[in-house]
Amino acid sequence: MEFVNAFAGTASYYRRFRPGIPTDVAALLDQAAPKSSPRRLMDIGTGPGLVVYALLPYFDDLFAVDAEPTMLAEAEAVLRPVLSTDHRLQTRHALAEDFVPPEGWRPHLVTCGRVFHWLDQPRFLDRLSEYVAPDGVVAVFSDRSLWTGNCSWQQAAREVVQEFLGEQRRAGDGFFSPVGPPYEEVLRASDFCDVTSTIVPVHRKWSVDQVIGYLYSTSFAAQHLFGDRLDAFEAALAGALAPFAEGGQLPEGNAFTVLTASRPSARKER
Template identity: 40%
Template structure:
C-alpha cells in the first residue's frame, strides 16, 4: 500500500482545518458510521463494475470507506478527499487494516479542487456523506463530471445531526447550547450556519448527474449521555473552543441534562432517517 498521501501534507491553506480538524479524534470515535444497508445499496449500484475506483468527497475520518470496503471487495483503489490533514490521518489509521492489496490515496484539498494523480483516472463510484452542504456544490458536481467514468454512480447521503433531530432530549440540549452560544446555530469560527436554499435534488438536476433515485432508511440509534458529549465536541455547532473557558461548565450541565432524559437502560434514542440520492448521467448504467 502506498503512503497516506499522494504528496507530503502541507499546512492547510483554506482554513478548513478550523471547522473540524481540531476535533478529528472525537470525530473518529463518536460520529456514527454508515449503516450496513446503505453500504449494500451502494455495492448493488455498481455491481457490474470490476476493479472499481471509489472517490470519497468530504471523507472525514473514513466512515464511508470503512463501510464500503467489506461490502465491495472489487474496490481496487480508494481516493479520500478532505481539506483537513488531521481528518485524513485518522482515516488512514482506521482504514489501513481493511485495505489488503488495495491502494489508498489521500488528497488534502476541498472537494471541488480534487485533481487525479494517476493517468487515465476514472472514478466508478463517487460518494459524499454528511458534507455536501459545506461545499461549493456546482463546482463539486462539475469536477465529478470531469473525473467520473461514463457509467459512474454519484451518491449524496446523510442523516442530519443531533441539531436537526427532533426529540425531547435534543430540544433541551439545543436550548442549553443556545444559552451559552446565542440563538443561531454556530458554524465553527465562521459565525452562524445558514441552511442551503437549494435542495440537493435541484443541484443534481442542473448537473451532468440528473438521473436520480432516492432511498430512505429508517432505524433507531441509541446513544449514551457520554457518547453524546463526545459527539458534540466533533461538531461545528458545539465544539469545545466555541465555549472557551466555559466548556467544562457546559459539558457538566449537558451531561446532567442528558442523564435526566435517558431511559431505564441509560440510553437516549434517536429515530434516524438516512437518505441516499443515487445519481447517474442520463442513460448511464453500471
C-alpha cells in the first residue's frame, strides 16, 4: 500500500489534531511487555510520535520509524524537548517491512498504532520475527476513525466529505483498499500467535475547528484533495455539524481495540 503518498501534506495537522494515546492504553502496553533494562520500544508508523510520547514513562531506549520524512520531523519536534537524560531516541525514515534495527538492538515491545492496515502484514511480521526479543510483544491497536465512527455528527461529517470527494473512501490521490483478514487472524498466522484482545473505551469532546483539523490529518480528507473548494467544504461541514453541537462541543464515544501478541514460548519465559 502507498502509505507515503496517502499521507502527503498531513503531518502538521496530524501532530496538532489527532487524539493522543490514552493513559489506560499506555498502561496496558506496559503490563503486556517484558521488563528489562534498558527497556526497548520500537514504534512503527510513528507519525508525530504520539505512541512514543505516551510510553515515555515506561521505556528508555526508543526507536521511531516512519516512511514519511515530514512525519519524522514532527516526531522530533514533539519528543526531543520532553526526553529525560535517561531516554535514548533514534528515528528512522524507512518502510516498516524493510526496516532492521542495528545489530544487537532487540525491541521488547513493537507498537503499530493506527498503521497496521497500511502494511504488508505477513511480510512485516516475518521481518519482526528476525529481531524482536525472544519474550518481546507486538501490539496492534487503533480507535475508530471519523470515517468509521458511529456518532450522528461523525456520520454527518462523512456525508459532507463524500459530497465533495465522492462516495468511495479516498487514500490520498488513490482509494482505500479493501479490508483484509481480521488483524487477530493475521497475528495468529505469524510467529506471534499468542494473542490477547482488549477493548479500552474513550470519551472525547470536539470543536468544529478540531474536526476540520482532524480531517486534514487523514488520508481520506487531506487538505489538498479539495483544491479550490476548500472554503466551501469547511462552510458545509460547519453547517452540517452545528445541529449536533452541545455548547459548541461534539461528544464522541470511541474505543481502542488493542491486540498484544507474542511467541508461544514467551509466556513461559517471563
